[in-house]
Amino acid sequence: MFMPAIAISAAGSILDLFDLFEVPWTMLAASGLFLGAGSMWLALAAIKPAMRVRVVLEKTITRVLLLASLISILTTIGIVLSIVFEAVHFFRIVDFWDFLTGREWNPDAATVGPDGKVQPLFGSVPLFAGTFMITAIAMCVAIPVGLFSAICMSEYASLATRRVAKPALEILAGIPTVVYGFFAAITVSPFIVRMAEAVGLQADFTNALSPGLVMGIMIIPLVSSLSDDVISSVPQSLREGSLALGAYRSETIKRVILPAALPGIVSACLLAVSRAVGETMIVVMAAGLQPNLTWNPLVGMTTVNVRIVDALTGDQSFDSPETLAAFGLGLVLLVLTLGLNIISLTVIRKFRQRYE
Template identity: 75%
Template sequence: MGITVTTGTVLLYLFCGLVPLSVVAYFLATKRTYSVKFEGETFHSTPGSYGWYAIVCTLSPALLASFVAAVLQLTGLVEVPATALLAVILTLAAAGLWLGVLTVKPSLKARSLVEGLIVKMLFVASLVSIFTTIGIVLSVTFEAMKFFDVVNIWDFVTGTTWNPDEAVAGRDVQGVFGSIPLFAGTFMITAIAMVVAVPIGLFSAICMSEYASPAFRKVAKPALEILAGIPTVVYGFFAAITVSPLVVHAAEYFGLQADYTNALSPGLVMGVMIIPLISSLSDDVISSVPNSLREGSLAMGAYRSESIKSVVLPAALPGIVSAFLLAVSRAVGETMIVVMAAGLRANLTWNPLEGMTTVTVRIVDAFTGDQAFDSPETLSAFGLGLVLLVVTLLLNILSLVVIRRFRQQYE
C-alpha cells in the first residue's frame, strides 16, 4: 500500500503524533533548566529558547524522513507503506525528543542555534519564490516551444488574424494565430481601466492622507476597500447587465453605434474594481512621507496644495508607481469581466464601442475547449502566456528605470 494523502492521515500525523511530542519536548526542556542538577549555574539562553531547541530536535528528523519518503514515492524508486512511514516518523520524533532534552545544559547556546535555524528558514522561504518563478517561466517556455514548432513565431507576434477554428488536421495553420488582435484588446481594456482608476485612486489617496479628518478616514478607507472584496463575477454581471446597455444608449444619443459586447464596459468596471488597489497602496506610501518634509515646505511659504504637488508626491512617487504597476498587472490578468461584457471575438480595432477580447480570455478558452492537449489551439495558450510574460517583464523593467532616475533626481 502506497502513501495516501488524506485528511485523516494528515490529522493523525500532526495532532496525534508530532504536535503532542513537540509540546512534551518544550515543557521537558524548559523544566530541565530549573533542575536541581544545574543549581547555581547560569544558562546561556532563556528557558524558552531551550524549549524551542528541543522542538527543533524533535521535528527535524521526522520532517526529513517525510521529505525523503515523498521524493522516493514521487520518483517511483520505492513504494513506501503509509503505516510503516508513520511508525518511522514517530520513532524518529521520539528519539529526537529524548536527544534534545538530554543535551540541554548551561553551556548549550540554544538561542543562537534557534535563531540561526530561523535565518536559514527565511532564506529557504525566499528561495522558494525565486525557484517558483523560474519553474513557471521554464514550464511556459518549454510548452511554447512546441507551439512555435508548428506556428512561425514571427507570424504569431505580427499576425493580425486570430481564428484557431481554421487550424484543423491536414490544413496549414500559418496565418490564423496572429496575436496582435488579442494584445490590442488587452491593452485597450487595460488603458480604459487605468484612465478610470488612476485619477480616482490617486486623488482619493491624497484626500484621505492629507485632507481628511481621522474620523472621516476611519470610515472612508474601509468603505473604499470593500470594492476589492467583491467577486469579479459580480463585476462581470454589473458590466454586462447595467454598464453595457448604458454605453449603448449613450452612444445612440450621440449618433454612434455600439455593440452590447464592447470594450468600454469591461474597461470602466475594471477601473472601478482596481480603484481600492491604487488608493490603499498610494495612501500608505503618501502617509509614510516624513512630516518634516511637509513642515519644511510650509515653513518656506508654500501652500498646502503646492507642498503636496512639489514635495509629498515626488517623495512618494516610487511607491505610487509600484501601485500603478500592480494595478496594471491586475487589469491585464482579469478574465471574468471581459468574458461577460466584451465577448470572445478577436477584433483588431481602435473603436472601444466594438467587441474585443484579451489574452487571458483566449488562454482560458483554449484550455476549456474539446481540443487535444497537443493541438495547435491548446498549445497557443502557452505561446500567448510567454509573450504576455515578456511584455510584463518589460513593463517592470521600464518602471524600475523610471523610479531609479527619479530617485537620483530627487536625492
C-alpha cells in the same frame, strides 16, 4: 583559564621571595592548570546549554528562511520552464514571426501547409490590442480617481471622514470580480448602448468600454490605498518646511509631497496595471470572445487571458495547435510583463535617486 595559574604562580613567588614557604614550581604549575581547567569546566557548564539553544535556533531560522526562498525561486523557475517547453512545441508548428505579427486569430480556420506549418491564422496582435485597450481604459479611470482620493484622504480629510471612507474603499476592494462582471454586463453595457444611440453612434452590447470602466472602478481601491500609504509616509518636516516658507497647501502637495512620494505612486500604478492585465472574468462577461483588431472601444474584443482560458478549457486535445497556442500567448505575456517590471524598476530607481 590562565588567571588561576597566574595567581598561584604569583602567590608562590611572594612566599619564596620573603622566605616564608618554598613551593616547588612543578606543584605551582600543576595547581594552576588544575584550577584553570576546573574554572573552564564550570564556565562551560554554566553557559553551554544557553549557547547551544541560541546557536541551534539561529541555524534553524536561517535554514527555514533559506528553504522559503528556494521554494519561491524553484516555483518561479518551474512555472517559466513549463510555459517555455510547451511554447516551443507550439512554435514548431506555427511560425514565431507570424504569431507575433499576424492580425487574424481564427484557430478553427487554420490549415496545415505543405511544409507542415500551420497557416498564419494564429496572429496575436488582436489579442494584445484588446488587452492594451481595456487596460488603458481602466487606468484612465483608476489612476486619476485613486490618486486624487488618496491625496484627499491623506491631506484634506478629517479623522472622522477617514474612518468612514477607508472602510468603504476596503469593502469595494473585497467585492468578487464576478459581481463586477455582472454589473458590467447587466448595467454598464446597456447604458453605453443607449448613450451611443443618443449621440448617433452604434455600440455593441459586448464592447471594450464597459469592462474597461468597471475594471477601473474595481482597481480604484488598490491605487487609492497604496498611494495613501505612500503619501502619508512622507516626513511631516517637509510639509511644515514648505508651509513655513509661505507655500499654499496645494503648492506643497504639488511641489513637495508628490515628488517625494513619486516612486511609491509609480509602484502603485504599475501594480494596478498588472492587476488589470490579469483580469479575466469581467472581460469574458462584458467584452466577449471575439478577437477584433480595432481602435473603436464600442465594439467587442477580447484579451490574452481570456483566450488562454478558452484554449485550455475547450474540447480539443492537449497537443492540438489551439491548445498549445495558450502557452505561446503565455510566454509572450510573460516576456512583456518582465519588460514592464524592468522598466518600472528603472524609473523608480531614478526618481528615488533624484528626490532622496
